Amino acid sequence: MSLTLAALNAASTAEFARLLDGTFEHSPWVVERAAPMRPFASLAQLKLAFVRVLREATHDERLALLRAHPELAGRAMVSNALTAESNDEQSRAGLTACSPEEFATLQRLNAAWNAKFGFPFMLAVRGPRGTGLTRGQIIAEFERRLANPVDHELEECLRQVHRVVEIRLDDKLGHEPTLGNRILDDAAALAVHSDPGFAEHGLLTVTYLTDAHRACARQLEAWMREAGFDEVVHDAVGNVVGVYHGADPASRRLMTGSHYDTVRNGGRFDGRLGILVPIACVRALAKSGRRLPYGIEVVGFAEEEGQRYKATFLGSGALVGRFDPAWLDQADAAGITMRDAMRGAGLAIEDIPALVRDPARYLGFVEVHIEQGPVLAEAGLPLGVVTSINGSLRFVGEA
Template sequence: GNDVWDWHERLAQHSDPGYAEKGQLTVTYLTDAHRACAQRISHWMRDCGFDEVEIDAVGNVVGRYKPATPDGKYLMTGSHYDTVRNGGKYDGRLGILVPMACVRELHRQARRMPFGIEVVAFAEEEGQRYKATFLGSGALIGDFRNEWLDQKDADGITMREAMQHAGLCIGDIPKLRRDAARYLGFIEVHIEQGPVLNELDIPLGVVTSINGGVRYVCEMLGMASHAGTTPMDRRRDAALGVAELALYMEQRAARDGDSVATIGMLQVPGGSINVVPGKCSFSMDMRAPTDAQRDAMVADVLAQLEEIAQRRGLQYKAELAMKVAAAPSAPAWQHRWEKAVDALGVPIYRMPSGAGHDAMKLHEIMPQAMLFVRGLHGGISHNPLESSTADDIQLAVDAFSHVLQQLAAE
């Protein structure tokens, strides 16, 4: 646990220009800081005793610890090493460094398992420099879109140029696709990124499902008019229509208990203090542990949007910007995490993940299950205050090792 905590501190020394000078952690796809992190991780993997270590065609760092017999399957695990802007040290990286410590112990004991262990430090999960979220894990399931190569970052550098500058072989990307028949499954350790475990004072949580989500980019259209001379019953206020919808979304999501709904962007373009808003741009983000639960909420919200617009004399546009399926944990793999947590004397607490993870991509081709580790400071994440303790990390290492022992005994 202490070593893994130290690795996080050392990895956090690398940060993009403009942030490093302020003491902030920002590592975006294929920047110098990103490539330095990849080198650091690859060297640590070799030090830990991995048999093969490579940086692949999209920048993933892949370490393999071979099985006892050449025909043995592999367990895949890992997470991402890129960060959001001014983010935290543990988001993603915990899921790389915890299994590395477990492999190091196996190597120290000169032990081989009946299966191999493949740890993947995914190059791009956050989608900060380019709009290519889950690029690293997506490439492993054959989901790399060539149109991404033409995207430009804020400095006008295309992804293709960034990859070529980093020495990556774009032509080899299709070869990264994994044959699911060669794998037992995928497991991921991740900091919770929320307040639940912290409030319950429980160090570990077993993930039941990664929430499925939809995002809409929307516009409400009314009539701009004089704020002083337009009577209240004659107004077609676009912003009030959205405000009413926002309150409904809050109530509708709360009805399910574990659904969430958010209007994260809300603005009146060209608005003035003395003008009734004629237009309001807004976003909608809705997530739930199952697709059916999510879709029922979305249907209700869209119906409410229609009703509000009709009643208030407004028009609207709602464009679907993203739709991601829920990723329920494979029952057998979730049970292995539960057995591991129970063996450590930690209460078994089951919970959905509201955030997206690389495990969602691997879920498309193989069984997956996740373990959450409690975060400090109210569980805040995507924030410099994101934190963990060596003691909680030690429990995560022990739980991961326990799952390895379970698999070996099966």
């Protein structure tokens, strides 16, 4: 039977530490310091309590925590001295079945790492899904991070400890992050589509109305239908729009979403996270038969980045009446005008003016976005609310 939050909240400090034994490698003091922060209303709150403990710990205490961890495929593994948790993690990643060449590489990397940093290399080897990274992925990450500065790696290794702890807590409390796993899987599935010249090198680039872009649109549309949206349309500018009605279908809507095009050599979560998260939320609502007091309108905006044509925010601009018809005559690097690209994709250009939304029909707009900076990572927080935004202008000049 899995451990419960209720049992943890009701336990004495000693029992609390015993129940969570093995969560932090040979470092029960972290758990003990979190005990006075009870009661925990959620598993997320428990995880954040541990983040707070380490944030308030001294430099020497943090260093001692890192040094309590074993090397990857190191002496502790060879001598069967790993904790049960570490043994499970290294086994799932295949580190107990290294080839002689892989084992030699890891020993070399461990020695170089320890000489430079003075604490073991930390990596949550069970990966984002908790099922295990490959040995090749682990070695590549090891080699990449070996070039980082010491201060950077001290913080990164502590972040990896938190990820390890998160997975261990999920195991102890029988928690399966189903929604999160689906979002990871969907982001990976979308990232399969990339423009020629980039796809061959494993790079993600999806520009407006290319074959890869249109494949992404079809996939988003299919996922919206599968999730249980009441209305799904692929509009005249290429946006993919899904509507999940409120308890009263005539009620106002909350709009959310983001873009599915990318910059050159972009990341799989930039923009797309803001589409996949609300799709997952609607899927959960529809599965449980729940209707909210308002509708949800999710928009996968067709274009934001301005990578193919010298125009940006084509998707959102159309919804607020700022699609400039002059853009249609712009040509890309291959001489294809936007007008021809849109017609080739089967878009009804003449219907673009009808896409303008009436603000009175909406409660507002929110966007989930991956952080593109260090603030949340440095604060040890999983989520932040933006209170202001930095605008930008682009200029084209000739020398």
